[in-house]
Amino acid sequence: MTEFLDQLIAFVTLLWDLLQSRVSTFLVPGWRQNQLFILLAILALAFLARTVARPRLQVWARARVGWQKWQLRLLVQIRQRLALVFFVIFAWTVYLVMQQITWPSRSYLIGFAATLASVWLGVALVARMVPNRSLRLILAWSVWIYMTIYYLGLADEFSAFLESLAINIGSLHLSMLTILTALVLFAVLLTGARLGSQTASRMIRRNSDISPSMQVLSVKVVQVLLYGAVFLLGFRAIGFDLTGFALLSGAVGVGIGFGLQKVVSNLISGVIILLDKSIKPGDVISLGDTFGWINELGARYVSVVTRDGREHLIPNEDLITSQVVNWSHSDQFVRLDIFFGTAYGDDPHLVRRVAIEAAAGVPRVLSGTRAPVCHITGFGDSSVDYVLRFWITDPTGGLTNIKGRVYLALWDAFHAQGISFPFPQREVRLLGGEGATMADD
Structure with a gap:
């Protein structure tokens, strides 16, 4: 601990001496001081240019139509750093002009400031590509600090100081420099x-x-x-x-x-599901009481969105071990059955024809090779029983709603043709003799 404090004090002392020597050079009248005044003037001019240009850039940016997201994000970043952008432009312009009209030693400080500002601007714009805010801050500040120390000529001293802050675990030498390098690399x-x-x-x-x-x-x-x-x-x-x-x-x-x-079972089940292609995004499935379409295949679960907008996260293992109905596994064709009955007095040939025509007139019901069909299934106690079968190709649009539309079409068509829906009727007869006496009592 004492050795670490001695190294820290020595490093801070070195920085303080260097700072004093650099500041003292600007207190003496000469070109160093003139360059400092020129930089302050460039800085003031950059802020003035930002004040004038920002509203105009805002109006111009709002008129951009059809630009991609990364272009708009870059424009926003430039707008937020307009002062730095103008400072880089003005500083490099002044530096290049002074290189041509006077001695290079009279503009080296301006060139250093222009280089450092350019690095800061470049790092700020590139760091925005990092979506994670913590990683973005680590990367930006690390590069800013390193580049500043590098251009100040303190890279070797700073690296040696960070390398001295280390711990040894067996054969592993872990220093502060290694940790910072690893963070930036990560x-x-x-x-x-x-x-x-x-x-x-x-x-x-x-x-x-x-x-x-x-x-x-x-x-x-x-x-x-x-x-x-x-x-x-x-x-x-x-x-x-x-x-x-x-x-x-x-x-x-x-x-x-x-x-x-x-957890492992769900992970392995997810890989099996992806390999055997039993379900895929967009498929319509039924699992127990859950009916919906697959929104996403995850490593641990499958996201199923139902018709009421709820999103069910079903573990992959349940899809492997349970019975799953995939309404669109091999194709999108789905057949639906509707059962109904009519009175015995109605012509069954007319009932079948009217039912087929009514179903065919409903949107989403297929025609042609998969046209609706109607069959008699039996003679009930109160009605002749039928089944109406029709096909759809969009199960994601719902099953209950299309059945409801077909039922409504049958209701309208049967009433128009005078076909009635019977309901159970019961007759209670009281016989004579003992039964009639008991009834009177």
Whole structure:
């Protein structure tokens, strides 16, 4: 601990001496001081230009139609950093002009400020590609600090100081410099993995030759490979010996055997579902009381959206071990049956013809080779019983509503033709003799 404090005091002392020496150079009249005044003037001019240009840029940005999202986001980032953008432009302009009309030693400070501001602007714009806010802050501040120290000529001293802040665990030497480097590397690799997985996902989903289930499986495999590579490269950068994870993997295996059976079962069931293509996004399924269409295939569950807008997260294992009705497994054709009865006095030939015509006139009901049909199923106590069968190709549009429309069409058509729907009728007769006496009593 004493050695660490001594190193920290020595480093702070070095920074303080350097700062004093640099500040003292600007107190002496000369070109160093003139360059400082020029930079302050450029800074004031940049803020003035931002005040004038920001409203006009806002009006121009709102008129952009058809731009992609990344272009609009870049425009927003530039608008938020207009002062820095103008400072970079003005500083480089002044620096290049002074390089031509005067001695280079009289503009080196302006060139340093222009370079540093350009680096800050570039890092700020590139860091916006990182979607995670924490990783974005780590990456941006790390690069800003490093580039500032590098251009100040303190990179070697700062690196040596961070390297001295270390702990030794066996053969592992873990310093603050290694940790910071690993954090930046993790941020860069995670950003690259995320962008790579998103690009691969878009390319795979645009390929119509790949089935939806295989598209999901391919995207998952790409994500596992990319993020697995990030994990391995990140720990190798720190200096961990990955062979030691063999013991850890054995312990994890024991833990899985006891406590994570369901999780692993769902993961394996998800892979099986993707491989055998039994269900895929967009399929309409029934599982128990749940009827809906598959919205997403996850690693642990399947998202099923019902007609009432509820989203059910069904574990993958249930889809493997339970009986699932897939209404659109091999094709989108779905046959529906409607049962009804008419009075014995109605002509069954007329009933069948009217029922078929009524069903065919309902939207969503198919005609042609899969036209509606109607058959007599039996002679009941109070009615002649029929079944009306028709086909649809959009089960995602609902089954109950199309049945309701067909029933309503039958009601209207039968009333127009004078066909009646019978209802059960019972007659109670009181016989003479003892029965009549009991009835009188």
